[in-house]
Amino acid sequence: MRELSRIFKALSDKNRIRIIKMLQCKPMCVCELAEVLGLAMSTVSKHLTILRDVELINDLKDGKWVDYSLSRSSRTVYARELLRSMSKWLNEDDAVKADIRKAGKVSRKGICG
Amino acid sequence: MRELSRIFKALSDKNRIRIIKMLQCKPMCVCELAEVLGLAMSTVSKHLTILRDVELINDLKDGKWVDYSLSRSSRTVYARELLRSMSKWLNEDDAVKADIRKAGKVSRKGICG
């Protein structure tokens, strides 16, 4: 029960939904996500921790970057099924489409600084 | 997007999940739910309003009672699909089973007062 409510809570934030929808297209690092979302990196990092804690996403170190991607084999059926549903939803949403378009243009090289 | 995040938020509370799982078995009024949950009626009423606002549940006046039941034809695909998932989840959860057992015993006659 606690596990399920935590996953729903993780998905209940607009910016975290935007992150999920972007990661559905490709893995991204914190600074790229922060750039597209228009949020501080520390804020995005926090959001990613929340999503990772419920196994909706995974992180993979790539040099000084950390690539986040959708979890392909979460421990819980909740995460697996909700990610499957999410992949069908919001694909025609204007905000989501705009995010994905921007995400295709950002380059991790020299975003920070 | 706002609609989806609101539904997830509605489902992100432990007590609201307990309500959904009880209503999965049968319609119930506020005082019955409050009795099983061990919460004040005003608190339960608030929870029910939140669930109703996202069309996860319906209310039906029955004399001085208000019967709440799971929504069978929500406007959004989100509510329909999430309710379908929820119906498969937590059926073996001890807390949920205890709630449902208690729910079978409470009688709306003279709970309040």
Added chain:
DNA sequence: TATATAATTCGTCATATAACGAAATGACAG
């Protein structure tokens, strides 16, 4: 009509959440 009961609304409180910038950490490049 007057009263009791179910439900909702209102006011309040404690806690949780999301945001930021600054400071700390980790990893590569020189």
Added chain:
DNA sequence: CTGTCATTTCGTTATATGACGAATTATATA
């Protein structure tokens, strides 16, 4: 080994949330 850049952690602030009891509303019954 030192500096730089990506990330995380920390401290703070404003707002949202969930809880309660009291007051209010609505409905049935005495």
